[in-house]
Amino acid sequence: MIDYASHYLNRFRASLKIDQTIKDGVADELHAHLEDKSRELEEAGLSREEAYKVAVQSLGSPELLAQQVYETHAQGSWKEAFFSALPHFLVALLFASYYWQKAAALAIVLVLTVGIAIYGWQRGKPIWLFPWLGYYLMPVVITGILLLNLPQGWGWIAALIYIPLALFVLIHIMRQTGKRDWLYASLMLAPMPVIFSWFLPLSTGHGLMTSDAWVTRLQTQAPWIVTSFVALAAATIAFIRLKPRKYKIMSLLIPPLVILFAVTWVSRGSINLWGWVILAFSLSAVAVPVWMQARAQS
Amino acid sequence: MNYGRELLKGNTDSLLLCLISREPTYGYKVVKELEKRSNGYFQFKEGTLYPALHRLERENLIEGRWEILPNGQQRRYYYITEKGQQVLAARLATWQDFSTAVKAVMQTETA
Numbered sequence: 001m002i003d004y005a006s007h008y009l010n011r012f013r014a015s016l017k018i019d020q021t022i023k024d025g026v027a028d029e030l031h032a033h034l035e036d037k038s039r040e041l042e043e044a045g046l047s048r049e050e051a052y053k054v055a056v057q058s059l060g061s062p063e064l065l066a067q068q069v070y071e072t073h074a075q076g077s078w079k080e081a082f083f084s085a086l087p088h089f090l091v092a093l094l095f096a097s098y099y100w101q102k103a104a105a106l107a108i109v110l111v112l113t114v115g116i117a118i119y120g121w122q123r124g125k126p127i128w129l130f131p132w133l134g135y136y137l138m139p140v141v142i143t144g145i146l147l148l149n150l151p152q153g154w155g156w157i158a159a160l161i162y163i164p165l166a167l168f169v170l171i172h173i174m175r176q177t178g179k180r181d182w183l184y185a186s187l188m189l190a191p192m193p194v195i196f197s198w199f200l201p202l203s204t205g206h207g208l209m210t211s212d213a214w215v216t217r218l219q220t221q222a223p224w225i226v227t228s229f230v231a232l233a234a235a236t237i238a239f240i241r242l243k244p245r246k247y248k249i250m251s252l253l254i255p256p257l258v259i260l261f262a263v264t265w266v267s268r269g270s271i272n273l274w275g276w277v278i279l280a281f282s283l284s285a286v287a288v289p290v291w292m293q294a295r296a297q298s
Numbered sequence: 299m300n301y302g303r304e305l306l307k308g309n310t311d312s313l314l315l316c317l318i319s320r321e322p323t324y325g326y327k328v329v330k331e332l333e334k335r336s337n338g339y340f341q342f343k344e345g346t347l348y349p350a351l352h353r354l355e356r357e358n359l360i361e362g363r364w365e366i367l368p369n370g371q372q373r374r375y376y377y378i379t380e381k382g383q384q385v386l387a388a389r390l391a392t393w394q395d396f397s398t399a400v401k402a403v404m405q406t407e408t409a
Contacts (some may be wrong), residue, residue, distance in 0.1 A: 028324055028364075029301035029348060029374050037328040037344075060343035072356065 004052040005034045015066035017181040017245075018073050021124070028070055030059065045111060074248070076127045076240035084128040084240050087113060087135050088191070088233035096226045101215070110139070128199050130188040131236055135142050137173065137188070138195065186252045186287075187239055193256040194228045196282035197263045224266055231255050254284050304380055306340060310350050310358075312393065315338070315378065315386040318360055324373045325351065351376060 009027050016023050034055045041051035053205060059065065076084070090109055099105040118138035120129030129193065143166070147158040177185040218225070238251040260279060271279070306313075317323060317331050325347055332340045354360045359382035362374045378386070 025374070026348060026352070028372065030345075031373065032324070032373050033326045033344065033348075059345035061345075065345040066347070068346065069352065072349045072352045098398065224397070 004049070004056045005031070005038075008034070008056045008059065012062035012066050014064045016070055017183070018070055019124075020134070022073055031066075031259075033059070055111050058148040065153065070245070074245070075243045078241070080126070080128045081237040083241035084131050085233035085236040087227045088133050088236060089190075090227035091135075092226045092233065095218075095222045096217070098222070100218075125177075127164070127184075127240060130184045131190070133173065133177070134188040134191045137170060138170055138191070141195075183239075183245070183248055183252065187236065190232060190252060190255065191229075191234070193279070194225075194232055194259055194283040197259055198225045198228065217298060221266065224262060227253075228259050228262065231258060253287070256287075303342075306342065309393075311354060312386070314347075314350060315359060315382055315389070317384055319378045319383060322375045322377045324375050328376075348403045354382070356381075357399060377406050 010030060012024060013027055016026070034052065037055035037058060038048070038051040041054055041177075042048055046054065094100040094105060094109060098100070099183045106170065113132055113135045117129065120126055120132060143162070147162050172189075174185045177188055230253050235251050235255040239248050242251060243250050262281065264278070267275075313332060314328065317328055317335075323331070326344075328351075329344050329347060342356070351362070353356070355362055360376045360380055361379055364372055365375050366372055386392050
């Protein structure tokens with residue numbers, strides 16, 4: 001293939017953040033188009049190089065074309081949007097019904113989540129998979145937090161061993177997801193700020209994990225927790241349905257900021273240093289993939 | 299914005315469906331056919347065709363299939379679906395009504 005064509009297709013591929021199979025398919029179609037057009041131009045008397053140059057120009061800007069193709073494929077159906085939001089609605093329902101204290105209900109939701117996440121991962125990572133994948137990762141994170149409760153300093157030792165392993169799993173899945181699109185990694189991690197903000201004691205005067213006080217606090221804050229998960233579900237639906245990338249990014253960034261505001265307001269400004277560290281960490285988990293995306297595009 | 303370009307933009311899907319309904323075809327041929335049948339009136343950036351074809355495919359109005367030619371070249375041929383035929387029939391009927399009405403009004407104006 002002449003340099004003009006391969007350079008054009010490389011620019012197109014680099015600009016298109018979409019499922020690899022679709023990306024390859026469109027690039028192959030453009031390649032066939034360029035071959036047809038340049039052959040015809042050569043027959044009309046142009047040199048091979050000129051023919052490819054004209055053929056490439058007739059396709060228009062590769063970046064603009066990639067954006068148009070992205071907007072065609074990036075919009076999920078309403079069915080996909082609701083299925084993507086379903087895990088958030090399920091967690092909201094658990095808290096609205098106070099079933100979150102019943103082990104059987106939690107186990108059903110957990111098994112359902114793990115099953116659906118594995119099914120989606122094996123079925124080529126469809127757009128609805130990523131929020132489910134986020135909850136699939138939650139046991140990994142929560143186990144790490146629970147290890148801190150082991151007695152007499154064992155917690156910290158166990159956590160020091162566990163945290164690198166957990167980070168390895170987390171980063172591996174994030175990178176796999178980021179290969180397709182970093183925004184999906186943010187969508188996957190979107191529940192993290194909500195869970196960390198409401199489930200961990202952020203305010204002064206709370207211990208790290210005191211079970212009775214923790215349960216009471218969660219019961220008191222249940223309406224806020226339900227509201228947060230419903231907001232997350234709404235943001236997920238918006239993310240799936242919106243076409244332009246900038247609107248998708250906005251839909252991802254707005255809920256954590258709203259939740260941060262709500263947590264600060266509920267705690268009446270008494271968030272301690274540990275709380276701020278957790279909040280910053282969980283917010284950065286959502287923001288980092290978006291930043292990676294921006295860096296990749298620049 | 300150019301009025302003719304706006305009209306083309308609003309009717310691209312119908313034009314594509316119409317061409318594909320006549321015979322299964324591929325991207326480059328669609329461009330050539332549009333140009334030929336319209337006596338050169340419809341000319342647009344060729345790249346914009348592919349997002350339009352993929353949009354129609356996502357709406358299940360057409361279906362793309364890779365085919366290998368005797369010379370080894372691969373092309374993606376588009377076929378109209380049953381749903382596509384129904385949508386095209388409805389759009390043609392609407393277009394004919396619209397065209398008749400516009401013509402009636404315009405002819406009165408220019409008479």
